[in-house]
Amino acid sequence: MNPDLVYLAQTETTAGFLSQNTDALSRIKNRPSGKSFLISVDSLQTLRSFTRVSKEHKNRVRRASKTTFAYPCGLAIRVVKDKEHLQFLKKLKWSYSTSSNPSxxxxxxxxxxxKADVILFTCKGFFEDKPSSIYRLGKRKMRKLR
Structure with missing residues (x-):
């Protein structure tokens, strides 16, 4: 797997572009280069390589599904639980993720x-579901963003 390529895959909630190359994703989506992307990770161990989860939120992060958490370090990270999406993600460990629609x-x-370099078809096909929840985690408190 080439981390610089842009993959079209069905994520937990919608069809999405996945890559470790933010420039390629920004170019495809016509987004400003300063706008950050959500990071999808394959495990809690990979999550720990990006940020520290405070003791108050560890169980919440571990048990959440279809939920993204924005951490105090400025990163928005989702631990993927969907088996089909996880099968692809385990090969990269992590990737930037964005919806596959024009902005x-x-x-x-x-x-x-x-727009995608590589298309990953599944038996379910591509579909759009309701978006994931996003929560901002503080040291002690949590606030719902979406």
């Missing part, structure tokens, strides 16, 4: 397939 628009499968 501010709905899912368009033709657009997504044109």
């Amino acid at each position: 501010g628009k709905g899912f368009d499968e033709i657009y997504a397939q044109e």
Whole structure:
């Protein structure tokens, strides 16, 4: 697996672009280069290589599914639990993730397939589900962002 390529894959909630190359993702999505991406990780051990989870939130992060947490360090990270998505992600350990639609628009499968370097088909196909929840974690408190 080449971490610089952009992959189109079905994530837990929507069809998404995945890559370890933020420049390629920004170019495809026509986003400002300063805007950050969500990071998907394959395990709690990989999460620990990015940030420290405070004692108050450890169980919450470990048990959450389809939930992204924004940490005090400025990173937004989701630990993937979906078996099919995890099968792909285990090969990279982590990747930046974004929806596969043009910025501010709905899912368009033709657009997504044109922009991706590699397309990962599953038996479920590509679909858009409700977005994941996002919580900002402080040292002690938690606030819902979405």
